[in-house]
């Protein structure tokens with residue numbers, strides 16, 4: 001059964017073209033994943049299709065009304081004939097991580113609820129399974145975060161990314177940064193010339209594997225030492241890391 005997503009937004013035009021392009025687009029076209037974009041305004045009942053209103057108690061900005069969101073969720077729930085997993089994208093959410101992507105990729109269906117304005121009527125949260133943020137920076141709405149979550153989840157679904165092995169082995173899932181990669185030519189002419197590390201041209205697969213491990217660990221130690229606290233390293237990697245730490 002393909003995983004399916006319902007994205008609820010007041011800006012379908014911001015979401016739709018992303019779903020048509022690239023690996024996600026191909027997966028949707030082939031039926032490996034399903035995605036529907038629901039315009040929140042289609043779930044209003046007034047002539048002006050109003051989705052927001054002023055906050056009770058006063059203050060700046062507008063708040064997304066609860067009823068159109070409830071009607072959208074009711075409609076999706078009736079179609080699916082099953083309880084929904086509703087993910088609210090908001091700056092107040094828990095930080096979205098690879099572990100969340102992995103967990104969510106085992107669900108059959110996800111609703112991604114995108115906010116705009118100053119936020120949602122708090123009562124929307126009575127229908128929300130979990131609330132996620134993609135990081136500590138301020139965006140204009142939840143559409144890009146919803147696409148980020150969908151992209152990260154969808155690529156873990158079998159058949160979406162061509163090379164299953166690369167998904168399974170990707171170093172980030174183990175808590176390491178990627179090792180450096182090169183492709184032809186072996187030398188870029190210039191001053192100085194930029195050469196591919198000799199070991200990669202050597203054909204010594206054991207040495208190449210160890211070089212890559214060392215590079216991935218060195219980079220992680222240098223740029224993201226926080227990742228090493230929880231990384232799942234094999235014996236060889238632990239030895240390399242201990243040696244690097246000794247040598248400073």
Ligand code: 9D3
Nearest residue numbers: 089090091133134135138139140141142145
């Ligand atoms: C925390 C800022 N809020 C103070 C009044 C206002 C506000 C700013 C931006 C409320 C909503 C938004 C729109 N952002 C999102 O909907 C959002 C988001 C983000 O801005 N950063 C990281 N992750 C996310 S997930 C949804």
